Amino acid sequence: MASLAPSFGRGAMTNDWMDIKNADLLIVMGGNPAEAHPVGFKWVIEAKVKNKARLIVVDPRFTRTAAVADFYAPIRQGTDIAFLNGVTRYLLESDKIQHEYVKAYTNASFVVREGFDYKDGLFTGYDADKRAYDTATWEYEIGPDGFAVVDETWRHPRCVMQLLRKHVAPYTPEMVERICGTPKDKFLKICEMIATTAAPERTMTSLYALGWTHHSSGSQNIRGMCVVQTLLGNIGMPGGGINALRGHSNIQGLTDLGLMSELLPGYMDLPLQADKDLDAYMSRHQFKTLRPGQTNYWQNYRKFFVSFMKAMYGSAATAENNFAYDWLPKRDVPTYDVLRAFELARQGKMNGYVMQGFNPLMSFPNKTKMTEGLSKLKFLVVLDPLQTETARFWQNHGIYNDVKPADIKTEVFELPTTCFAEDEGSLSNSCRWLQWHWPAQEPPGLARTDIDIMAELHLRLRDLYAREGGAFPDPILHLHWPYEVARRPRPDELAREINGYTVENITDPADKNRVITPAGRQLDSFAQLRDDGKTACGCWIYSGCYTEQGNMMARRDPHDPDNRGIAPKWAWAWPANRRILYNRASSDPQGKPWAEDKKLVWWNGSQWVGFDVPDYGPAIPPSQAVGPFIMNQEGVARLFVRSLMRDGPFPAHYEPFESPRKNLLAPDIIGNPAARIFKQDLAELGSSEKFPYAATSYRVTEHFHYWTKHARINAILQPQQFVEIGEELAREKGIANGGWVRVWSNRGALISKALVTKRLKPIICDGRPVHVVGIPHHWGFTGLTKKGFSPNSLTPVVGDANVQTPEFKAWLVNIEPTTPPAGEMV
């Protein structure tokens, strides 16, 4: 999400699951949807069967997605940017870009400030001590008119198109083969296939998931594809887009509602300590339009923010107290992500941890560090429908969790919660649909909904603050709590609050006595939000989900006009029920669809009409040349993302922090130079001499995360852990298929059975083989399956430079055959 928003304006899958069927070409890189998203994968098959589409899979492993691909090519894990920049180079060199689209809808012509450069693997402004950039030069040159300077001819040496050409020049097919291990002929074949979609009537969809995000350059992997798809004119088009297939059914909802330490709902950001007051905070959120006449919807930031504060603090948020701005927490560091949280826990700087639906002992890197951190807490509260390993981190389970319970003082509270099938609410899926669901059965035993537990917790804390006072009681005492039954807020009450409502009568600006909307009405959309405190809205992008017409998320009308894969009355999608983002770009600058069978939204002479809700001002004529990327200050898609990402405005190849190979393009650089890594974690990195094999972790289709091992049928379908290796490595090491192996990194070891397979082949990089060791993660020490190890017994603690997603997909191990652990029959 940290790459899609800088590129296009919003951090979400651009298209829709159903729309995948409209693609002419599908590329799966950084994902394995046949295994991880088997239900959604039906649309890939639909594209193949009905649209005769071709499917390309690029993956270190021959996956179940590769099993149904038309073309598969291997790639060494962690080198996707080199591959993608190689594709970009191919498209530019062979002039296979959609010129009219790129001219009108991207920042190719924008001129970048003097001084910006990229040399020896670094962009201008790098500070090695801080592992961070001064990004001052990563911006456009501003002309005397106050707008960005552009050169429509693309001749200016500092225009984005010229800089991009220069940036991708080293990524020749030969270099791609040396870095990625993708044979040159296969790489070029894929380039040729991709290039066919530069034609306006052909589109390619990109499907990715955690195979791109789980890297120290994860966000930039996605950026690599953003550049490719933008040059091809595949954004805003049916069957196109960059489709982030989210890892959990509601993980899109997590970021949408701001459950990241640095976010507020609707992708607003939590103030920094330096933002002393609301004015200071707002000065960072000016969103000045960079080209004349652009929509630049973020200009309404203050309306979103003030309405959010009204939803939080009700009548206690007033213009006089800056709408309770002082009650918001202020960040002293960029993020308090999980990696930082456990660093603090390990240092003994954290007292308690409340975990909701979260199993970090298994899901986060370096289990030893997790255990150390958890052991130093005074208390741990786990809210979960399942018996998680984290809640039992203190229990000894032999080799699978070898701890001394007597030495652990942490007090653990386990609060059983309902699961999705036992409660009511909405789930936000990958393609931004909010779908309401109802309970299918009563929760078992003493399980309660998370809402009930949180409500009770709040009310008790509030009582304590009311009785005893405290250092800072205001944010707790004044939290707006308007629910009919205080102890049990209903999901629909919360949904109505998230949608937003009028707090006071909204009157006609011309006639103060004329009420346009009375107080207490549900809003129709975020267009009605105000910055004077007369509206409240819990999450501006969700505004429209629960209007005076009722719960739009509960709609179940599958009617799909012209079978376009839109079905506009099925549930509700943010923003404003638009199903394909940036859909104005499906028509040419004159408002005419690029191709008849790819038509989606077009200008009918007086307004924008079509199958989808226009992601655009409905009556803005094409002659005004307002860009289709209405969230961006430029109005266009960004090939160059300015200073919006910490590790560079263009994607650049960096090796994983633990890599079997040196960075061929910048041999002195280890890992992503702008990624944060804590001192002890840096010291715990292993070398390729001691750990020569490239490990990766992943899911298999039979299980979902660490949940389904608690379910009988899933346990039957994949009962026990295995580690996958190729036949060559097995031969070299004397490992038998089904035999036991020990795999270890610089941080830990695991013992597992081995699966020796033809599907993992040595990847030949720079003439020498890299052996891949694949470690699926689903087994632990609770549940119905055999006990097993998480691959996170081995993984390093380093995250993506922008969002701190850990580097689960590329690290180093060693492997040897071993004997079965005690108590194992075979």
Place this chain on the structure above:
Amino acid sequence: MADTNSLDVIRRSASSDVPPSVRTHQEVAKLIDVSRCIGCKACQAACEEWNDVRDNVGVFSGTIQNPPDLSARSWTLMRFSEYENPKTGELEWLIRKDGCMHCTDPGCLKACPAPGAIVQYANGIVDFVEENCIGCRYCIKGCPFNIPRYSAQDNKAYKCTLCSDRVSVGQEPACAKACPTGAIMFGSKGSMIEQAADRVLDLHARGYENAGLYDPPGVGGTHVMYVLQHADQPELYQGLPKDPEISPLVQIWKGGAKAFGFAVMGLGLIGGFLHYITVGPNEVPSEAEREAVELEREEKVKQAAEQGARR
């Protein structure tokens, strides 16, 4: 199943009498398009759920195929084959959903000595009626696809029912319902053959020049058919037989020895022999007639397949 569906039965095991079969049915078929199967095992899960059977939680045994084999409580199984295609030099991961093929000429039924333990319905489904099963395991010997499995727990044999209970009330089998990619289709046999022809054409266009429909004539055709990328080498798909036939032993048992045996039981040694001489010829025409009907049906199926392939 047999009680409510007995009017649909066209053949019963170990019974010389022809069942009433007053109701006529369109022949149904399940078409498994191997080229769009992603091996997700939703079919296995759905089979366990619908039939409410649960296998044991096993162990990893060197394959992601789990359980490792069909069993009395696992009636369908995804079988995975890693195949290095010598022509292209590329790896292919062939994933075939294994289970009962519901043969038009079922070897299990022919081999079964227990009256009414195996029946065939007019819609083509071959069903085990466990209450009549004597646990002799001849069905296992009779099956050219190695499908039925014996349960020592209750001394009965089990296999896929093609969800005869669901089909009899107009629903598709549970596996077809659960399949996320539409790799398992269900309908009349004719429409499935047409579907297959479309898929085969598409596979030809993708370079699988030997793609085709698997509907083996050696068993009179099947009511579970496959679209295979390599129809010329079905054995690549974990030993799917190229030309399955009912074992000659079963043919002999069925043809001569069985009739002989029943005759002996009914009439005593000598009298029975004499009776066999006189009664035998009466049976021959009816057998021959049925065979002729079946041959004709095979011909039709073949023609339809050829027509489909030409489309």
